[in-house]
Amino acid sequence: MTYALRKLGMLLLTLWAAVTLNFFLPRLMPGSPADAAIAKLSQNGPVSAATRAAIEAQLGVPGGNLLEQYVHYLQQVVTLDFGVSFTFYPEKVSDLVLTALPYTVVLVGIVTVLAFVIGTLIGVLAAWKRGTWMDTLPTLGGSFLSAFPYFWIALLLLFFAGYVGHLFPTSGASSPTAVPEFSLSFIGDLIYHAALPALTILITSLGGWILGMRNAMINTLGDDYVTFAEANGLRGRTVALKYAARNAILPNLTGFGLALGGVVGGSILVEQVYGYPGIGYLLYNAVVNQDYPLMQALFLMITVSVLIANFLVDILYGVLDPRTRR
């Protein structure tokens, strides 16, 4: 329990550090969004004082000293007040992010967990049946698939399963006519639309988990406790799962933590290709349109999600490995 509390303390500390960095970094850069907007306008002719004041009022010019700004900023972060988006004016940034977040977290999050679980299981099987076709097939297949750039897989799927085969919709998260509600038909519609992006992520990330788990387990299979377990006549299934795999999975958890952390920020290309209205899609638009408020909120979001994912994996580690609890 103290282990979890200690990790929680670490999480809060790093969160604070991340938020603070997010505040100071933009201020180290010369100029401000207002300056940038005014500079852009002035290319077309002189900017009147009234226009200048209007832009500054709209985009906000920091007032007060740095400490006051910082306190103000912290208040805004806590109340999720990130201002108004330029791109989707006059939508509030927090509303945009909160609308997009569930799509990404559910789609990419579930697929990431799924890929980890399936990949790990296949890896266990491959290592246990080392040297047979059950080893060579997933090992070769895994390396082959993970070598593809995933936007290319996305395009292939889009073309064949979408345009040619008409098996799945080619863009969006739900049908234009669907009514958002908690009903089977709507959820079915969501899954139907998420299928291709999910498949893309699954195909490209599975290989890494298979190979990672297989190699880790080949190592633990050579460990003395596995030999001893065999010498004691434990059943093959017990030896494979509770002895070899159970220990082999530990180093892979770190990679899983990183992958989970990348869920929020790492799906830009997939969401872009499939026009999927998640965080990646939003981030892409924010960057292209120099939408500073949106960008800042999204970057903070990504940082926070990486930290939380790592926290969760740390806790999981503590549960799975008694040696880390001390």
Next chain:
Amino acid sequence: MTTNTTPGQVDEQPILRVENLTVEYRSEGFEPVAAVKNVSFTLRRGEFIGLVGESGSGKSTLGFALTRLAKPPATIVDGKILFHGSDIRTLDAEELRKQRRGGFAMVLQSGMNALNPVRTIRKHFHDIFRAHGHVEPGSFNARASELVRKVELPETVLDRFPGELSGGMRQRVSIALALSLEPELLVFDEPTTALDVLVQHAVMDTIRQLQASEGFTAILISHDLGIVLESTERVLVMHDGVVVEDGPSHQILDDPQAEYTRMLLSHYADPRAEEIHIPGFSTRGRSADAARAERATTSPRSDARAARRADASIVVEGASKVYAPPRRGEKPVVAVDNVSFTLAPGESLALVGQSGSGKSTIARLVTGAEKPSSGLVRFGDSNLASLRRRELRDLRKNVQMVFQDPYAALNPLHTVEYTLMRPILNFTERRGEAARERMLELLETVGLTPAETFAAKLPHQLSGGQRQRVVIARALASDPQVLVADEPVSMLDVSLRAGVLGLLEDLREQWGVSMLYITHDLLSARLVTDRMMVLNAGRVVESGPTADVLRNPSDEYTIRLLDAVPNPARAREGR
């Protein structure tokens, strides 16, 4: 036990018969290497036999083959292993698995790692009970408690994870787990090698008692002829995959037939004996006074010594080293507690104690790798704690270290020549041809001839003994005044030990290099040192001339260390 023999009684019926067994290591692209060649022997029910040999003799390969744990690349290519008359080579996987209960079991060498680090000890027992169903689910816990008590552990270990137990406790747990299978035949593969001296002694005692009380048939595999002779009633000596001798322990001890057995035996001696004869050593046994008197009168060596710097003494005055507590709320660790000694030029001092006694910390203090928490460590006139860069360089040139593990102490990517040239160029004035000549000379000094051939080799092309010689040559390369040797022979086979120890002794006599010899092995300390300090929990409990300390120990801890030395002569007592 399911056996119906009275404990300790030896039945005439063979429990195991091995016929012409040959095991090869087969890897693709390589010629098969035979590790066990045409071995035959018979084991009667209730017997306790020893299987002795040096590294590479094939003893462990044989042990793994007997319990059908040999895995590729090890392959049984010929012969039969008849357990109760049926060949275990023909068992299918499930038959074999069932046979492991009430059949043959094994305790592995590195008992430290034989337990699953993420499972409690209790679960280890439950796994076995569940796999074989020979214990009623209702009495799992009672049976597990009974088994750990048998190996003299408290029941509380059942709820610990392996990482929370000491090495000796883990090995005891392994033994209890093997016992839970109620085996008829139990193979112990180097069961105490990774353990500390005193622990080793205690665990061997437990094994002997259990064998007598439970009445299982046992094979003890070990590189240590001493342990095997004192424990078993019959010994098989293996060399190069062949059983070169098979006979009763007392006969092996008193009348060994094979040349190889005689060689192994010649390296054993009681460190307490008045005189000690080990090949390659003049008797250094006589009373220390006599030896010293003789040394004072022999002149050639004193010439060499006079050439050394007179101020090259290492002086340790009331040094302590305290480490911060490993976890918050615990007490700080006192590794070295108020230790004082002087190592005069040309002198050889043994630091003796079990692991955790502070020996290696003292080595780190003397080489300047660590600073004492209090007290003083001096080399000549300079205080090690206040050395600057230049002086530190001087210290490193003059105080060199010989490491314990020759397999880890050499960079596998560099040739011997490169390894030796580095300190020569760093610490001496020699350059170019002169430096190379010095390098070759060093190789000759440590007995690696022809030097040119060895200079070009990489570490993996050398044997353990040869590597340790390279490590010693490297330590000598800077013309040091002091050698700190931390267990320099503990990783080496007996037959190689004498050579390395003899080399250290020669260096000291010829070059006047003084030596701090750190060891838990009392016999080797007796062979190469004049004085001895016995350390327990960071404190010096006894010190004096080596022979005197060993022959007339006054501290109880020293006596315990001496008692823990395997005593082959017990083979004569005929248990």
